[in-house]
Amino acid sequence: MNGRKEISADKALERLEALCAKSERCTDELRRKLVGWHIATSDIDEIISSLRRRRFVDDERFARAYVRDKWRFGHWGRRKILAGLSSKRIPSETARAAIDEEIDSGEYYNGLLHAAHTRLMRLGGADAGYEESTKVLRSLVAAGYETSLAVKALREAARIITEEGDD
Numbered sequence: 423m424n425g426r427k428e429i430s431a432d433k434a435l436e437r438l439e440a441l442c443a444k445s446e447r448c449t450d451e452l453r454r455k456l457v458g459w460h461i462a463t464s465d466i467d468e469i470i471s472s473l474r475r476r477r478f479v480d481d482e483r484f485a486r487a488y489v490r491d492k493w494r495f496g497h498w499g500r501r502k503i504l505a506g507l508s509s510k511r512i513p514s515e516t517a518r519a520a521i522d523e524e525i526d527s528g529e530y531y532n533g534l535l536h537a538a539h540t541r542l543m544r545l546g547g548a549d550a551g552y553e554e555s556t557k558v559l560r561s562l563v564a565a566g567y568e569t570s571l572a573v574k575a576l577r578e579a580a581r582i583i584t585e586e587g588d589d
Contacts, residue, residue, distance in 0.1 A: 431462070434461050435469050438452055447479055485512050498565060499562070500566060501567070502566020504518070531575065537567075555580070559572055
């Protein structure tokens with residue numbers, strides 16, 4: 423081992439209860455912790471079941487909180503959020519439902535438009551050319567926004583910037 427003493431299944435359950443009480447966790451995160459603590463597979467299943475039964479862990483609730491946080495604070499697009507939830511082994515139906523529930527389409531597009539406008543202004547505003555626009559588009563797609571929606575927002579942002587310059 424690595425010098426750490428092994429912990430009992432009861433102690434592991436206690437630790438996870440405290441962890442889940444502090445912030446939302448998903449089943450996959452908890453399972454990985456238990457494996458890292460060298461808890462027996464049969465005990466892992468029992469601990470996870472106990473946590474679910476007592477609502478310490480709920481993957482649907484976790485998915486909604488994850489979507490809210492990544493959208494509101496990280497300004498991630500839907501694609502990046504879906505990939506993040508997938509990496510945590512949240513079923514795609516659960517992930518999509520959380521996105522539909524937590525992200526208003528109009529607010530999503532306005533956030534994307536704001537990001538496109540801000541980034542385009544940083545790279546030259548009305549004088550931004552093809553290269554600058556391509557950089558902005560790449561950054562929006564990398565942030566997880568859908569390409570077609572990002573192109574639409576970029577065009578609208580460029581139009582707005584041009585109109586602002588005409589004033």
